[in-house]
Amino acid sequence: MLKKEILFLWDGENFNPNGDMLNDNAPRMDEETGLAEATDVRIKRTIRDELIKDDPNQIFIKIYEDNNGKILDAKTAMIEETKLNIDIKKANKDEIMKAILSNFIDIRAFGGVLPISDKKEKEIKTKSVSFTGPVQFRISKSLHKVSLKHIKGSGAFASGNDKDAKTLREESFLDYAFFATYGIFDNNNAKNTNFSEDDAKKILKALWNGTKNLTTRTKIGQIPRFLLIISYKNNAFTGDLNNLVSINSQKEDEAIRSIKDFKIDFLNLKEKLKLYKNDIEKIEFISDFNFKNLNEDEFDKSWVEIDVNSL
Template sequence: MNNSEILFIYDAKLCNPNGDPDDENRPRMDYERERNLVSDLRLKRYIRDYLEENGYEIFVTKPDGKTVNATDRLKLLIEKSNKKIDLNKFKEDDVSWLLSQLIDVRLFGATMPIKSDTAKGSSLVFTGPVQFNWGYSLNKVRLVDSNGITSHFSSERENSQGAMGKDYRVYYSLIAFHGIISASRAKHTMMSDGDIKLLEEAIIKAIPLQATRSKIGQYPRLFVRVEYKDNGFMIGDLRDCVEPDKVDELREIDDFKLDITRLSTVLRENANRINKVYFWQDEKLVTKSNGNEGRFDKLINLSDDMIQEIKY
């Protein structure tokens, strides 16, 4: 396995990509730059939920809809599998078994504080090979002007007219994430190439399938994973290499084209350090480079054997 970098772009139309609980659940914003923000935890939650719905065991979850601590979560997993493991004396084989069961720990890592009635307690710590920083919009984002809503259910016995509330949404946000996959950390969590394929599938499919009332209106547009030959090298934040040709007053995907000229250049300049470029592109996203429009793989000017399209 080799190091990889990820660029993931999706858009959000008339919805709330990531509400801030400290600000009336308004969409997270960098108001000075008029950019919409989305935490890495929000993206990981989409991925976890997708994997769990498809039958994979997840550590960070609510079994039967109930919140449990790490100790109880491990106990439930052990009981479900009919294993005999002493939580206070994890052996190497026990750790390997645990990692084989929990795909989100193999991907993202976890800290597992273990409580004990008879001992001081301990913890298992895994640093995840897959990490994302916060996502941000590539365009200037404005919140929908009207945000008052009325519930048909009364908030108090005397309030027969229903309760008033706020429903904050963005007009349009083109959100980009940058991520890394560390080959050295993958050894410690036992992450496999198959896990990476599941990660790609979840990133591309999860967001529209996990839609709620406040999240409906989000769709993946571009996924790129650059796999390197040299595990001592990474290009850096790939979001710096792409930009919409229009950044203001966007309302839908037809309002712009995504310029990947700089990305094409930097990939070509580092071609001798790249093993493969994996990509998926939504048919509605128009990409361009050096004034030419076309599909991603036709614009980045790498040899055909270095580019592989992800198909679902």
């Protein structure tokens, strides 16, 4: 696989892209800058959720249940539910690792630490296996300060013993946010997990389609807008792509409500990419129809447009 960097631009309105469980599930924000955030874990979950639709058996990190609906721990899931077609009690560590990598695209891509046994299971020699995944993402940040709104409402059920009082809920949403996500596909780690070009295409397609296919009430309306894919001839890479783009708007940041309220600025990105032109094999992009209509003049003529369905 060729080394790759990606810049993924996406947005949403009246949504919660990544709730903070330690803050009443409010949207994650950088309090110093006023920028919204989404963790790499959230981005990876978006990809996994999309890939599961095609084939649940190709994903390891998911919820496993027994016949009674009881959620299994990771060790039990590994031994009983993953259909590795090997006897873990007899297999050596290399055989287990090979079976895991051949079965699960999310482990080939993102890596992970997988428990096999504990101290009580002395017949199983391999306690755990770990992989460093070639596909990694930075924390995504919005390209503007965001407006946060709080919504209060009543539930459908009574509150405790008070049959006349309904439960109350309070939720927080972003009015709008336009995010930049940076990712890297490392060719060296790819060799260690057998992550292939075909795998890379599946991950990119799932990132794009998965973003708009999240139909929970807090995430419906998310739209993938632009995906830049830079493939390198060697081990060089540009880096920091998310900090090389910005937006220009006549509105205050918190008043931005759609892609019609600003223009993208790719100038710094294009200038830095010129410094690496001898190292770059190709630059491809996928664009949302509306985003392209509004910002095509910012696209570099050397960038080649591809269709997401070609991945």
